[in-house]
Structures are given as C-alpha cells and as structure tokens.
Amino acid sequence: MILELADIRIQPGRQAEFDAAIVHGVQSVIAHAQGFRGYTIHKGVESPERYLLMISWDTLEDHTVAFRGSPAFAQWRAIVGPFFAEPPHVEHFTLLPQP
Amino acid sequence: MILELADIRIQPGRQAEFDAAIVHGVQSVIAHAQGFRGYTIHKGVESPERYLLMISWDTLEDHTVAFRGSPAFAQWRAIVGPFFAEPPHVEHFTLLPQP
Numbered sequence: 001m002i003l004e005l006a007d008i009r010i011q012p013g014r015q016a017e018f019d020a021a022i023v024h025g026v027q028s029v030i031a032h033a034q035g036f037r038g039y040t041i042h043k044g045v046e047s048p049e050r051y052l053l054m055i056s057w058d059t060l061e062d063h064t065v066a067f068r069g070s071p072a073f074a075q076w077r078a079i080v081g082p083f084f085a086e087p088p089h090v091e092h093f094t095l096l097p098q099p
Numbered sequence: 100m101i102l103e104l105a106d107i108r109i110q111p112g113r114q115a116e117f118d119a120a121i122v123h124g125v126q127s128v129i130a131h132a133q134g135f136r137g138y139t140i141h142k143g144v145e146s147p148e149r150y151l152l153m154i155s156w157d158t159l160e161d162h163t164v165a166f167r168g169s170p171a172f173a174q175w176r177a178i179v180g181p182f183f184a185e186p187p188h189v190e191h192f193t194l195l196p197q198p
Contacts, residue, residue, distance in 0.1 A: 003141055005151065019195055042102055042192035045159060052104065052192055060144060093141035093151060096118055 001037065002060045006053040007022065008080075008091040015048065018083045022053065025079035029072050035062025049085065060092055100136065101159045105152040107179075107189040114147065117182045121152065124178035128171050129154065134161025148184065159191055 003031045010018050026039050037056035044050035067073055109117050125138050136155035143149030156162045166172055 002144070005141075023195070023198060039194040041197075042104075043195055043196065045101070045191040049189060050190070050192075056169040091146060091149070091188075092144040095143065096122070096142055096150075098140075099122060 001055050001095070002063070003093040003095065004053075004055040004057060004063050005091055005093060006055070008051040008053060009047075009088075010049050010051065010083040011065045011085050012049055014083050015043070018051070018080070019043075021079055021083060022051065025076050026053070026055075029076045029079070030067070033062070033067045033070070035059055035066065053088075059099055063092070100194070101156050101162070102192040102194065103152075103154040103156060103162050104190055104192060105154070107150040107152060108146075108184045109148050109150065109182040110171075110184050111127075111148055111183050116148070117179070118142075120178055120182060123148065124175050125152070125154075128175045128178070129166070132161070132166045132169070132171055134158055134165065137164070162191070 002089035022041055026041070030036060030039070037058060039053065039055045042054070043054040044052075055063070102119075104155070121140055125140070129135060129138070133173065134157035136156045136157060141151040154195070
C-alpha cells in the first residue's frame with residue numbers, strides 16, 4: 001500500500017466551489033481507478049487556500065502508470081484543475097510500521 | 100479534531116536511526132500530551148529524506164498552546180531535532196466531510 005499526497009493551492013475565495021468539486025472528482029473518477037483504496041481531504045487552517053488530498057493505492061504504479069496514463073486523469077484534471085493557483089505538489093509515501 | 104502535518108527533511112543517510120527516533124519520540128513524549136488522539140508516520144518514495152508526521156489532536160490549541168508551551172516540546176525536539184536538515188514545516192488541517 002502506498003500513500004499519495006497531493007498538496008494543492010487553489011485560487012483565493014473559491015473554497016466552497018472547490019470543496020464540492022474535489023469530492024465530486026474523487027468519487028466520480030479516481031474512486032473507480034485500478035488499485036484505489038480510499039481517500040481523505042484536509043483543508044488548511046493557517047493557509048485557507050491549501051488542501052491535502054491523500055489517496056491510498058495498492059501500488060505506486062496504480063497511480064503513476066495506470067491512472068496517469070488513462071483517460072480518467074484528464075477527466076479528473078478537468079474537474080479540479082480550473083481551481084488550482086499553481087500545479088499541485090504530488091509525492092508518494094510508505095507507512096512506517098508502528099511497533 | 101484537527102490534523103497536524105509536520106513535513107520533515109532529515110540529513111541524508113540517517114533514515115534507519117531516524118525511523119527509531121521518531122517512533123520513540125512520539126510514543127514516549129507526544130502520545131502523553133493533552134488532546135493527543137493518534138498518529139501515523141510516512142516515508143518519502145521520491146524524496147527518501149522526507150517524512151510526514153501526522154498527528155490528530157482534539158483541538159488546535161492542544162498542540163499550539165498546551166504542547167508547545169510545555170516542557171514536553173523540548174523533550175521531543177531533543178530526540179528528533181538532531182536529525183533535521185532544516186526546520187520542519189508544520190501546519191494544521193480540518194477534515195473535509197465526505198458525503
């Protein structure tokens with residue numbers, strides 16, 4: 001299992017629209033992708049234009065190869081991209097086991 | 100409930116030591132703080148010196164006022180600080196409800 005963290009900055013004042021758009025985008029597009037396991041969305045306290053989208057995937061390649069190489073990626077970006085203030089910063093992480 | 104995200108960069112090559120130190124620091128210090136609810140630690144795939152420490156708190160002030168104003172904060176930093184390559188970036192987030 002792999003965690004995708006997308007660190008997103010949207011245009012000021014568009015939070016209410018984006019709240020609806022990102023949920024719609026995840027549920028209607030990403031949630032149907034191969035290897036999708038689940039997600040959470042977090043809104044910034046200190047930075048109200050900052051959002052964290054955290055998605056769990058079975059493997060790194062489910063996201064970086066299968067999803068990004070599919071038509072679904074363009075569908076997702078068409079829903080959320082118009083709100084972005086800059087390209088999101090996306091990296092992947094593994095969970096450190098807790099003893 | 101509030102999510103603290105600490106975005107940490109450590110010195111190259113010290114991952115194994117830091118894996119142990121951060122778990123020790125959370126479990127021996129932060130886990131006993133007022134309002135602590137739980138945590139996860141994630142290790143970077145693209146950036147092997149990058150760690151995400153995510154801590155759930157009952158309230159923002161449990162972290163920013165009570166914990167940071169207590170002797171426990173210095174204890175925590177004494178355990179993990181020596182590994183940092185730069186000061187960690189720490190912000191707080193609320194969960195966007197999922198319909």
